[in-house]
Amino acid sequence: MLGLGTLARKVFGTPNDRKVKSVRPIVARINALEPEFAALSDDGIKAKTAEFKARVEKGESLDDLLPEAFANCREAAKRALGLRAFDVQLKAGIFLHQGNIAEMKTGEGKTLMATFPVYLNALAGKGVHVVTVNDYLAKRDADWMGKVYAALGMTCGVVYPYQGEAEKRAAYRCDITYATNNELGFDYLRDNMKSTIEDMAQRGHYYAIVDEVDSILIDEARTPLIISGPSTDRSELYMKVDGLIPQLGPEHFSLDEKTRNVTYTEDGNELIEQILSASGLLPEGQSLYDPESTTLVHHMTQALKAHKLFHRDQHYIVRDGEVMLIDEFTGRMMKGRRLSDGLHQAIEAKEQVQIQPENVTLAQVTFQNYFRLYDKLAGMTGTAQTEAEEFAEIYKLGVVEVPTNRSVARVDEDDKVYRTAREKYEGVVASIKEAHAKGQPLLVGTTSIEKSEHLSKLLTDAGVPHNVLNARHHEQEAKIVSEAGKLGAVTIATNMAGRGTDIQLGGNVEMKVLEAIAADPHLHPDEVRAKIEAEHADEKAAVVAVGGLFVLATERHESRRIDNQLRGRSGRQGDPGRSSFFLSLEDDLMRIFGSERLDAVLSKLGMKEGEAIIHPWVNKSLERAQAKVEGRNFDIRKQLLKFDDVMNDQRKAIFAQRLDIMQAEDIGEIAADMRLQVIEDVVDFYMPPKTYSDQWDGPGLKKAVMEKLNLDLPITDWVAEEGVDQEAMRDRIVAQSDAMMAEKLAGFGPETMRNIEKQVLLQTIDGKWREHLLTLEHLRSVVGFRGYAQRDPLAEYKTEGFALFESMLNGLRQDVTQKLSQIRPMTQAEQDAMMAQIVAQQRAAAPAPVVVAAEAPAAADVAPAPAARLAGFDEADPATWGNPSRNDPCPCGSGERFKHCHGQTAV
Template sequence: MVSFGGIARKLFGSENERQVKKYRPRVDEINALEPEIEALSDEALKAKTDEFRAALEAGQTLDDLLVPAFAVVREASRRTLGMRPFDVQLIGGMILHEGKIAEMRTGEGKTLMSTLACYLNALPANGVHVVTVNDYLAKRDSEWMGQIYSFLGLTTGVIVHELDDDERQAAYDCDITYATNNELGFDYLRDNMKLDVEQMVQRGHNFAIVDEVDSILIDEARTPLIISGPVDDKSDLYVAVDQLIPLIAPEDYKLDEKQRTVTFTEEGNEKLETMLEEAGLLKGGSLYDVENVSVVHHINNALKAHKLFARDKDYMVVNNEVVIIDEFTGRAMQGRRYSDGQHQALEAKEGVQIQPENQTLASITFQNYFRMYDKLSGMTGTAMTEAAEFGDIYKLDVVDVPTNKPVARIDEDDEVYRTVEEKYRAIINLIKDCRERRQPILVGTTSIEKSEFLGEKLREAGINDFQILNARYHEQEAYIVSQAGVPGAITIATNMAGRGTDIQLGGNLDMRLERDLEGLKGKALEKKREEIIAEHAKMKEEAIAAGGLYVLATERHESRRIDNQLRGRSGRQGDPGNSKFFLSLQDDLMRIFGSDRMDGMLTKLGLKEDEAIVHPWINKALEKAQSKVEARNFDIRKNLLKYDDVMNDQRKVIFEQRIEMMQSEDLSSYIDDMRSEVVQGLVAQTIPEKAYAEEWKLDELKAGVEQYLNLDLPVHEWALEEGIDENDVTERLMEAADKAAVERRERFGPDVTSYVEKSILLQTLDHLWREHLESLDHLRSVVGLRGYGQRDPLNEYKQESFALFETMLASMRQAVTAQMMRVELVQQAADDDSFGDLPDMEEMHFDYDEDGDMIEYEDGQAGDYGRAIVTPQRAQAQEERDPQNPETWGKVGRNEPCPCDSGKKYKHCHGALV
C-alpha cells in the first residue's frame, strides 16, 4: 500500500528535489553568459575581479554578483586547470554560498565546486577560510585551486604546522586561506594568549567552507582543543597500580561492551583495598576515603586500559610509544593522547615510557570555534544521516546535490553468516572470483587487526598480490588509493573517510605519470608518456568491462555514514560498480545488539554451514540498530556541548576583555576601578553594616590594607579615637590609595606606567584564567554525582561555575591592585624578553572516546610566551659597577648574576618584580 507521503513525493518531488530545483534558473543564467565570458581575453577576465569589487562598494550585494562571478570562475577554471565545472557543481557552489552543507558523492568534484563560493565571498576582502582534514590536503588544494584564484587576481595562503607567526599572519591576510581545523583552532587560542594585538595572526572569522564537514563537525565535535603545560611526574604510581590489574579476576569487575564501561564489583573493591594496603598505596582505612581519590582514579584508568582498550584496534605501539587509532578513519593519530591519565595508564600497561600529564592553559571545542564564523558552510559525500545534528547544533541545512551522471553502482543486500569463519570463507571466495574476472575490489575492514587478519587469510588461499591500507602504511596512502581501480587490484582498507584521493577505474593517470616519468627527459619522456596513456586507456576499458570497482565490507560500522563513505568509493561519475556487506552474528555490532536469540532461531530453522541469510529486511533492521547508536552518540555530544557552552560564555568575556586591554593605550581607569572595588570589598567584609566600632574587625582590615594597598594606615585610631563611620573609612582608604598610585605613576612616567599596567593586567588575567579552567575541570568531574540527589547536574554546573567566575574576577581585582601598589621600576636588558619562568606549552586536541573519556591530541609545541617589563638602559662594564650602588649598574640581563654579589640571578634578586 502506497502512503500519502509517497504519493505526494511522486507528484511534487521530495523536499530536497524542490530545493535543488530552485537553483536551476540561476544555472541557466550562468550558462547563458558563457559565450560572452569565453570571448574575453585573459586580462579582461582578470579585470572582472576589480569590476565586481567596485560594484560591491557601489552598494550591490554578493547575491547580485553570483551569476557573473560563477561564470568568470568557470571560465578561469577551464583556462588554468582544463576543468569546466558541471551544472551540478554550480548548484553546489550556490549551496555553499548560502551557508549550507552540500552533500556531493565521491568523485563529483567537491574541491573544484568550492572555488565558486570561495571566489564570490573573497571579493569583499574579509578573508575566506577553507578547512581541510590534514596538512597534505591543505597544501594540495591551495596549490591546485590557487591557480584559479591567482589568475583572477586573488591571493591564496596555506596554514600548516611548521609556520611561524609572521608566516601565519601573511597567510591569514590572503583573500583565501587553506588550513586544517586544528591549526585554525590553535591559532585562535594562541592569539588570545598574546600580549600585543600586533602579534595576533587571525583577522576575524568571516566565512568558512569545511571540507569533509561530517568528519570535522560531527566525528571531532566532542573535541576540545587544548593548549597545556606539564605537571608533576606520577609514573611510579601508574606502574604500581598497573601491576595490580592482572591479579583481578573476572568476577571482580563488571564489563558492559554496549555502553563501553567497566567497574569494580563489591568483591573487587574489597580485594583491591587489601592489595593497595599491601603495596603501601592506601591512605586511611578505606579505598573511598577522601585522601584516596587520586588512587581510585588511577585504578579505574588502569582497569579501563586492560579491559576496554584493545591493542591494534584502539591503539598500537610504535617506536616504544602508544599511538591512538582513529575509529573513524583507521589512521594512526601520531602525537595525540587520551587525557585525564588514561594514556599514561595505557603506557604503563604496554611497559613503554610514561609521559607526564598536562594542565590546561586554554581550550575551545570545534563546535564553539566554528560557530564564531559570520557564515559557515560545508561539503561532504555523506551528511544526510546527520542532518538533524547539523541543524540543531550549527543551524546548517543539508542539501543533497544530484550527481552529474546517474549512479550505476549496484548496492547488493547484506549477507549474514552465523560465524566469523563462514563469513571470511565467503569473502575469500568473492575476492577470488573478482580476481579471476579482473574486477578491481576494495575491501573495507574496521581495524588494523582485522585488515591484517584478512591479509593472512588471503596468503593462506594463495593470493599475495594485494595492498593493505591502514594506519601502519599511512605514508603510501595516496598512491595505494589512486591505483585501487586497476583491473584485478585487491586493496584492503581500514576506512575510506576523508582520503582526498579518488579511485578511478584503470588507476589514477596523473599520479601514475608523476611517479613513472620522474627523471626522464626529451624523447624518452614523451615516448614513456604515450605508453602510459595508452596502457591506462586499455586498463580502464578492462575494468569497466569487468563491472567496475567492487566494494566489499567485512562488517558494518556503528555509523551508517561510515558505511556510506566506503560504498561511495564505487560508481563515481556514472561508472559501473557493486557494493556488498558481509556480516556474521559474532561481529561486534550484531553481538552487542542481541544476536544470541537470532543464532538459536537460525539453528532451529536448519541454516546450514556456509549458508547466508540475504534479505532487504535484514538491511533495514541493521540500519535501525545503527541509527540508535548514532542517536546515543548525538546525545553524548549534545550534552558535552551544553557544559562547554557555559564555559564558552565565560571564555568570550575573558578573550574580549583581553583584546580590549591590548588595544587600549591607557588602562589607568581599569586599575583605578579595580582598586576602588577592592577597598569597598575590604570595608564591607570587615565592617558589618550598622555595627558599633567595637564590633569592627580592625586587625583584619589593617592586614587587608597592607596586603592589597601596601599602606600602613592607623585604622584603629580612626575607629576608636576619632569615631568615624564606615563611609569615612572607605573615603580615607581611597584617598590614601589614590595618592600612592598617583605618586607611583609620576615616578614612572606615562609610557612606562602604561606598559606596566598592561603587562600586569594581562599576566594576572592569564594566570587566574588557567586556574579557573582547572577548577571547572574538577567541578565537571564531580557534578554528575549531584544527579543522585535529584538535582540537575547541568544547572548545578551553571550555578557553581558562575560563582567560580565571580571569585576569579574578585581575585583578579585584588591581585592586580596588590601588584600595582608594590611594583617598582627595574632595569633589564633590552634583548632579554623573559619575565618569570613559564612552562613549555603543548597544543592538544581532546576527543571523547565511546565511554566518555577524553583523548588529548598533542599537535606540537605552542612555544614560550615570554613576558617582560622593559626599560632599556645602556649596558655597563662589570668593572664599572659598584655592588652597593644600583645606579652604576646600567642594564642588567635578567639571567645574569646580580651585580650586588648575592650569588643569585638578577631576576631573583634586585631584578625581581614584587
C-alpha cells in the first residue's frame, strides 16, 4: 500500500517536477521563434543583439526579452559550433537566469547551456562573470564559447593568474568574462588596495554563473582568500622546534581525526617544557604558561600539527624544493596557496626545504562573502541536491534537478565491503583485469595521491597498462580524461581530478581534431573532423558493445556528492555504463565512523579471506554516516561565516570609503571633518564637559595640539582667561588650524594639495585596516575560551570587533590629521639640498665617465650650491640656532632636516 506522501507525489508530482513543468510554455515560445531567427543573416543576428540592448536601455525587462534572446543565441550557437541546444538545455538556462542552481548530469551540455542566460544578462551592459574550477577550463570555455558570443556581436574575455594589468582590465570590460573563483576573489581584494579608479580591474558584481558550483561554493568555502606580505624571518626557530617533535611519544598528544585536531596532553606539556628548557629555547625560570611563552607554545603546536595532521602526498607534495598544497576534494595542486598562522612554515621545516617568511594579512575575504556581492548568482553542476539546504541558507539559491535528454542507462551496483585494505585491493585489481580483458574502459577513483600510486604499482605488477591522473600530472589532465572512454583504457584519477572535461565513449572528438590540426596545420579542419568522426563512430560502437564506461571507486568519500560526481562520469547522454564501490573496514570513513561493530558482525558471519559483503543495507548505513559528516562540515562552514560576517560588514564599509575617496574630485571636506573631530576629541579629553577650569589640563592640551595638529599655541594662557569655555577653546584651535591648512593650500596649489590629501588618506586607511585584521585574527584565536565562562564566543567577538573598529576609525582620523598638519612645501634651500643629495648618489653609483667629444657640461656635472648656514650660528649655544621646526633644514647648513641633525641633541 502506498503512503500518503508517495501517493501525493504520484498525483501532483514533486516540487522539482512542478518547477520543470512551469517553464515548458517559455520553451515552446522559444521553439516557435526558431524559423524566424533561422532566416536571419549573420549580420542580422548581431543586429538583433543591438536591438535587444536598446530595448533594455528603454526599460524592457530581461524576462520579457528571454524567448527572443534565447532563440537568437541558439541560432548563433548552431552556426558557430554546429550544436543545436536541446529543450532540457533551454530549461536549465531559464533556471540559471532566475538565479537557481541547475543540477544536470555529466555530458548534458552545461557549457553550451550557460551561453543562454549569459547572453541574456549581458544585454544589460554591466558585465557577466562565468566562474570555472581551473585556469585551463576558463581559457578553454572562453575560447570555445567565445565563437558563439562573437557571432552574437558580443565581446568575451578571460582572466588568469600573472596576467598583465592592462590585459586584465580589458578582459573585465568585455560583455562576458571567464575566470576562476580564486582569480575573481583575489582581483576583488587587489582592486581594494589600488589608489586610483583607473587601476581597478573589476567594474562591479552584477551576475555570475558558477560552473561546478558545489566544488566552489561548498568544498573550497572553508578556506578564505588571503593576500599577505612578508614579515620577519624566523626560519631558525622553526627548524629548532621541528627537531624536538620526534622526542614525543603517543602518550604526549591527543589526535582527533574526526575534527582534524591535535593537542598536547598534560604529560606532553611537561615534556615539551623540559626539552625546551634543555635546548635553551625557554629561558631559565620561565614557565610554558607565562605570557612571554605564547609564541613558543604556538610554534610547538604548529609543529605538532605539521607532523601528525599533514601527510606528504596526501595533503601536500614537495616539488622543486617547495611545499605545494593539494586540494583534498579535487586532488589538484593549489599553486601559490599557503597555510596561514605559521603552519606552512612548520611543514617546510618538517620536509627540510627552504622556509619562506611568515606572512602578514593585507586583505582577506571568504568565497561565501565574495559571491554574495553579486546582484544575482546562479550555478550548475552534476551534484547539488545533497547540499540544497546549505545553498538555500548561505546563498539564497534554489536547486532544480533538470531531467536528462535521454534516460540514464548506467547500472549502479551495491558496495562491496572487505575486511582489510589488502583484500579490497586484490578484489579491485581482479575486477579491473576482468573488465580490461574484454576491452571495457575503466575510470578508477582514489582519495589520495599515495593510494593512486599504490594502485598503479599493483596494476603494473599485474601487467595492466594504465594512466595515472593526480596532482603530479595536472598538466596532462584534460588529455588523459578525454581518452578515458577509449576501448581498453584504464585511468586512475585522484578524487574528482578532470572535472569539467567530458568522457565520451570512444574518445573525445574535439580533442582529437585539435591534436590532428596542431600536428599538421595544412590539413583542412572539415576534412579532419569528417575522418575522425567516422573512426570515432566505429570505436564508440565497440565500447558500447562491451558495456560502456566502468567507474570503479576504491573508497567512499566523506561527501556523498563527490561519490555521485564520480559515478556520474559514466552513462552520459543515454550511454550504457556501470559503477561500483570497493570498500574495506580499514578505510578512513569506515575506521573513523564505527567499523568495530561491523567488524564484529562480519566475524560472527564467518567471512572467508577475500570475501566481500554486498547488501543495500550497507549502502544505506554508509550514506547515513556520510550525511553526518556533511552536516558537521556544514556547521563548520556556517560558524566560519558567522565570524567572517562581523569582519565582512567592516570590510564593506572600509572598501566603500576607499571607493568614495578615489571617485571624489575634492576630499578637502573629508579631511577637514576628520580634523574637526580630532580637535573636539582632544578638547573634550583635556577639558571634560561639565567640569571646572581648575580641573582642566592646559599643559596636556598644549602638548596634544602640538603633536596632533603641529600648532604651537598659547593654550595655557587661554585656559587662564576669564570666561573661556570648551566651545571657545575649540573655536580658537579650529581657526588656527584652518589658517595653517589654508597656508599649505596656497603653498602647494589646489591640485597638488588634493592629491596629497587623497594619497595620505588611502595609505593611512590601508595601514590601519592591516593592523585591524591582525587584531581581529588574535581576538578570534582566543575568544573561544570565553565559552568556559558561559559567554557566547560569537557575541563576544561581535561586541569586541565593533569596539576595535570604532577604535581603528578614531586612530585613522588622528593619523590623517597629524600627517596632513606636518606636511609643508619644501623651501628653495631644501630643494637644492635634495638635488645635491640625488646627484651625489648618482655619481657614487655611476661608472667612470668615458669622454666621447668635447661638449658643454651637463646640468648634473655642475657642483651644487652648499646649503645656507644661519648667520651667527654657534654649535655650543642653542640660543643662536633660531627657532626651526622639526622638519626645517638644520641652521648649521648640513642640508639635513633639523630633527635628524642638531635637533636630536636639542632640549
